[in-house]
Amino acid sequence: MEGRTTGGTEARSAPGRRGFIELILGGGLLTLLGSMLYSVVRYVIPPKVADAGLASVVAGKVKDFALNSGKIFRFGNRPGILVRTQGGEFRAFSAICTHLNCTVQYRSDLEHIWCACHNGHFDLVGKNIAGPPPRPLDPLEVVVRGEDVVVSKKA
Amino acid sequence: MWRALFDWVDSRLQIAPVLAFLRHKQVPVHRHFYWYYLGGITLFLFAIQVATGILLLLYYKPTAEAAFESVQYIITKVPFGWLVRSTHSWAANLMIFTAFLHLFSVFFLKSYRPPREMTWMSGMVLLFLAMGFGFSGYLLPWNELAFFATKVGTDITGAVPLVGGFMKTFLRGGEDVTGTTLTRFFGIHVAVLPMIFTSLLVAHLLMVQRQGMSTPFTSEGHTVPTPSREMPFFPNFFLREAVLWLGTLALLLYLSIFLPWELGVKVDPFASAPAGIRPEWFFTFMSQSLKYIPGTVLGMDGEVLGILGFGAGGAFLLLVPFLDWWAGKGRRHPFFTWAGIGIIAFMLTMITLAYVKPY
Amino acid sequence: MRVPDPCVGPGFTPGRGGRGAIRAVPAAPILAAAVVLGLLVAGREARALDQPAGEKPDTCVACHQAVGGPMAKPLEDRKADVHATKGVSCADCHGGDPSRMDMDSMKVKGFVGRPSRRDVPRLCARCHSDGARMRQTNPALRTDQFAQYQTSIHGKRLAGGDTKVAVCTDCHGVHSILPANHVQSRVHPVRVADTCGRCHGDAEYMKAYKIPTDQLALYRESVHGELLLKRQDLAAPTCSKCHGNHGAFPPEVTSIAGVCGQCHVINKDLFLESRHHTVFDRMKLPECVTCHSNHKIVRTSDDMVGVGEKGICIRCHAAGSPGYKAADQMGKMIAGLSAAVHKGEAKLAEAERAGMEVSDAKYEFQNARVALIKARNEVHVFAPDRLNKVVGPGIELAEKGFRAGQEALEELGYRKQWSLIPLAAILAVVVGLVLQIRRMEGGRG
Numbered sequence A: 001m002e003g004r005t006t007g008g009t010e011a012r013s014a015p016g017r018r019g020f021i022e023l024i025l026g027g028g029l030l031t032l033l034g035s036m037l038y039s040v041v042r043y044v045i046p047p048k049v050a051d052a053g054l055a056s057v058v059a060g061k062v063k064d065f066a067l068n069s070g071k072i073f074r075f076g077n078r079p080g081i082l083v084r085t086q087g088g089e090f091r092a093f094s095a096i097c098t099h100l101n102c103t104v105q106y107r108s109d110l111e112h113i114w115c116a117c118h119n120g121h122f123d124l125v126g127k128n129i130a131g132p133p134p135r136p137l138d139p140l141e142v143v144v145r146g147e148d149v150v151v152s153k154k155a
Numbered sequence B: 001m002w003r004a005l006f007d008w009v010d011s012r013l014q015i016a017p018v019l020a021f022l023r024h025k026q027v028p029v030h031r032h033f034y035w036y037y038l039g040g041i042t043l044f045l046f047a048i049q050v051a052t053g054i055l056l057l058l059y060y061k062p063t064a065e066a067a068f069e070s071v072q073y074i075i076t077k078v079p080f081g082w083l084v085r086s087t088h089s090w091a092a093n094l095m096i097f098t099a100f101l102h103l104f105s106v107f108f109l110k111s112y113r114p115p116r117e118m119t120w121m122s123g124m125v126l127l128f129l130a131m132g133f134g135f136s137g138y139l140l141p142w143n144e145l146a147f148f149a150t151k152v153g154t155d156i157t158g159a160v161p162l163v164g165g166f167m168k169t170f171l172r173g174g175e176d177v178t179g180t181t182l183t184r185f186f187g188i189h190v191a192v193l194p195m196i197f198t199s200l201l202v203a204h205l206l207m208v209q210r211q212g213m214s215t216p217f218t219s220e221g222h223t224v225p226t227p228s229r230e231m232p233f234f235p236n237f238f239l240r241e242a243v244l245w246l247g248t249l250a251l252l253l254y255l256s257i258f259l260p261w262e263l264g265v266k267v268d269p270f271a272s273a274p275a276g277i278r279p280e281w282f283f284t285f286m287s288q289s290l291k292y293i294p295g296t297v298l299g300m301d302g303e304v305l306g307i308l309g310f311g312a313g314g315a316f317l318l319l320v321p322f323l324d325w326w327a328g329k330g331r332r333h334p335f336f337t338w339a340g341i342g343i344i345a346f347m348l349t350m351i352t353l354a355y356v357k358p359y
Numbered sequence C: 001m002r003v004p005d006p007c008v009g010p011g012f013t014p015g016r017g018g019r020g021a022i023r024a025v026p027a028a029p030i031l032a033a034a035v036v037l038g039l040l041v042a043g044r045e046a047r048a049l050d051q052p053a054g055e056k057p058d059t060c061v062a063c064h065q066a067v068g069g070p071m072a073k074p075l076e077d078r079k080a081d082v083h084a085t086k087g088v089s090c091a092d093c094h095g096g097d098p099s100r101m102d103m104d105s106m107k108v109k110g111f112v113g114r115p116s117r118r119d120v121p122r123l124c125a126r127c128h129s130d131g132a133r134m135r136q137t138n139p140a141l142r143t144d145q146f147a148q149y150q151t152s153i154h155g156k157r158l159a160g161g162d163t164k165v166a167v168c169t170d171c172h173g174v175h176s177i178l179p180a181n182h183v184q185s186r187v188h189p190v191r192v193a194d195t196c197g198r199c200h201g202d203a204e205y206m207k208a209y210k211i212p213t214d215q216l217a218l219y220r221e222s223v224h225g226e227l228l229l230k231r232q233d234l235a236a237p238t239c240s241k242c243h244g245n246h247g248a249f250p251p252e253v254t255s256i257a258g259v260c261g262q263c264h265v266i267n268k269d270l271f272l273e274s275r276h277h278t279v280f281d282r283m284k285l286p287e288c289v290t291c292h293s294n295h296k297i298v299r300t301s302d303d304m305v306g307v308g309e310k311g312i313c314i315r316c317h318a319a320g321s322p323g324y325k326a327a328d329q330m331g332k333m334i335a336g337l338s339a340a341v342h343k344g345e346a347k348l349a350e351a352e353r354a355g356m357e358v359s360d361a362k363y364e365f366q367n368a369r370v371a372l373i374k375a376r377n378e379v380h381v382f383a384p385d386r387l388n389k390v391v392g393p394g395i396e397l398a399e400k401g402f403r404a405g406q407e408a409l410e411e412l413g414y415r416k417q418w419s420l421i422p423l424a425a426i427l428a429v430v431v432g433l434v435l436q437i438r439r440m441e442g443g444r445g
Helices: A015-044 B002-013 B016-024 B033-057 B067-076 B081-109 B117-139 B144-158 B164-172 B179-211 B233-258 B281-292 B302-323 B334-356 C018-048 C059-067 C069-080 C090-094 C102-106 C117-128 C131-135 C145-151 C153-159 C168-172 C189-200 C215-221 C223-230 C239-243 C253-260 C265-273 C275-282 C287-292 C322-353 C359-381 C384-418 C420-441
Strands: A056-061 A069-075 A078-084 A090-094 A105-107 A112-115 A120-122 A128-130 A139-145 A148-152 B026-028 B230-232
Touching: A015 B033, A015 B081, A015 C420, A056 A069, A056 A078, A069 A105, A078 A105, A078 A148, B016 B233, B026 B033, B026 B233, B033 B081, B033 B179, B033 B233, B067 B081, B067 C359, B081 B117, B081 B233, B081 B281, B081 B302, B081 B334, B117 B144, B117 B179, B117 B281, B117 B302, B144 B164, B144 B179, B144 B281, B164 B179, B230 B233, B233 C384, B233 C420, B281 B302, B281 B334, B302 B334, C059 C069, C059 C090, C059 C102, C117 C131, C117 C145, C117 C153, C117 C168, C145 C153, C168 C189, C189 C215, C189 C223, C189 C239, C215 C223, C253 C265, C253 C275, C253 C287, C265 C275, C265 C287, C265 C359, C275 C287, C322 C359, C322 C384, C359 C384, C384 C420
Parallel strands: none
Antiparallel strands: A056 A148, A069 A078, A078 A090, A090 A139, A105 A112, A112 A120, A120 A128, A139 A148, B026 B230
């Protein structure tokens, strides 16, 4: 920013004064650009925790699920429940009980889904069959891709 | 060493005349000279938008299933992601605000008069494009408020006579606002609009350089004789601009920390519309005024009438260089002064009502 | 209008001549014609009635319709009657022969006419306890109602001669009986309480029985009453769910947990494990009702547990006793968990309002809320160490959520602090530029 000055009288550009200006200008710019560069670099380096990638979630591997068993997995910000029926089929639902939002579980002795909070029962299509829950569980889409069981939002 | 490099390039591209021009560029200094800064600030904010927008592109996912979560990811998990996103949202609003200020200052200073008609018209189109940026960008986080605001906004577009229906389906990518709309808006926001905007912006800036800065009338109705006082663009005006630009940067930083931009709730298309849907503030002067027009006026649909009214207002502003014949003669016709004041008053009233008493 | 009886009356002497005969001879055809005409009219009127398809017009209907007034009311009622739609005729209950002319139709063996109250249950049971008969029209309907009724207080007292007690028609109606799942039926779950209350809520009617008559009023104020009567939630119980319907009887003191436990299974199981179970039964205290009341069961609140003003425990447990100490402990545990949950929720909400993104922490925090719900169940085992097993982890989760909210607010604080560096840098550059401008322009900034 060296001075091509115009009109007006030239100020006393004492070297000391000029140096001071250069110092704070330079120092300030350096700090500013440095902090901007720092934040951009930190930003573009991918974080350790990858994005949940919410279209679908791999809930597990086929071989990890015995017949007549169920497992809770995380689906976005909510819990989901994946059930493998006695017949080997996979079914998935939102695990949020429709009564007071407790997390349901699979009961292999009853062969259906149960909520421990107030004894709500849901059958294997998610319908509320006994107890206080007023509505069925929200269903999720399950697809088996090779070894993976992939759960996604119901279309 | 720089000299050698410069000579090498110059001998091939003859850029020396350009630099000489820039070195000798002058800015007139007068009572209303401060308004000259507004265009530059708008440009600076646009540059911020491009930079933060590109950074957001690294992590944003433009599908209905993943959009909301990807923005959530950016602001919680990505280092400084909160800063990038909040800056982008705040700068967008500030940019449109300064663009409007720039528009009105040029309007009242009558810089649109010959020979600057094309500069003015390209500027008007740039404003419309900027509002298009705002409209398309608003939907991208795929949150509830934006979803319903887009629904209402595209509905209003559909009421435009003749082409409305087509425009609505084109914008939405179908009958309703869905994931297709999101992807479409994304494409418009990051590719289509930037391309058109940048080209027009370059043209706008080139025209300003070519013609130099316009000066306002004196109170006797004569143009200020050039040049009574001038300031070199480099470095004097530019350093002053830099001060303002840095101030804007500081403001953006402050806003991102103390008034961070909200994310809201993810879209649930089956839920009913929440109370208090409102488009972005720069659309509210239209959305709010439409609320006051009765259903049918003189046998015509009230909404259509309102849209035609805005169309007429936009056309008036766009063509004012040709309508304001007096300005070309150096005279200030009161109609245009009052029209400008009227438009500002109308917009301010509607915007205030939209926030204070929407119903 | 009484149809003249062609078989009695003056002037009918078949085949006799003479003065009377001359007078009678023209009268007979006229009378006959009148009767035929009358029957035709009555028959047409009978056809004009809303008789269900397939039911032959019968004289019961025809006569009662023709007589009108209160006699015709049953016909009016039967327009909305399940028996009518199933082809059950008047004679199927009341006996008689509908093919015979007027009063003759009633001169048949087995004609019941208007049954006495004492005979009503047996009359209904003639079909409703007959499996073969019921299979013809409603194979899945139970056929043990009468047997159950005989075990009920109503049945027993009726057998002893008390006809003020309820019989079938008091609850189900007489001629306009609807299936219980029909929303206008008097025994539809939503309307059962009002039906029972017609007698049991009538202090004057119930004077001799020396039992309370406020049950209906109390039930209406209860949470069950609110759910069923106001919100039409059929999961909520009504009188018959706890007392039985045909075998209506108050539950035994030692079986109350079983009755409430039809729905409140977890609380029942815990209670049966607890020491209160054996003690209450021994002291003849009515299990669940002891603390929760029977008809006016209200929404529970956390301050029911403990030694505070609203504490139920201190009704029995004197200060200083082991029970008192245990109640105090449990009350404090529940209160502690509830407070921790509220604190955590508030902190997370504060962080969210300040603009920080805390949805992960909120997701985890749900488990703290669930712990509180489960703790409220666990109270029913009345053992502080058992309760602590639920409350302890719950408090940890709630505190975790609280800390997450705090951290988010701290992060906000860091942002504010660290931003001072670039802000200071901007300030420095701005100052430098201003000075530079002044230097260049000789003081004219």
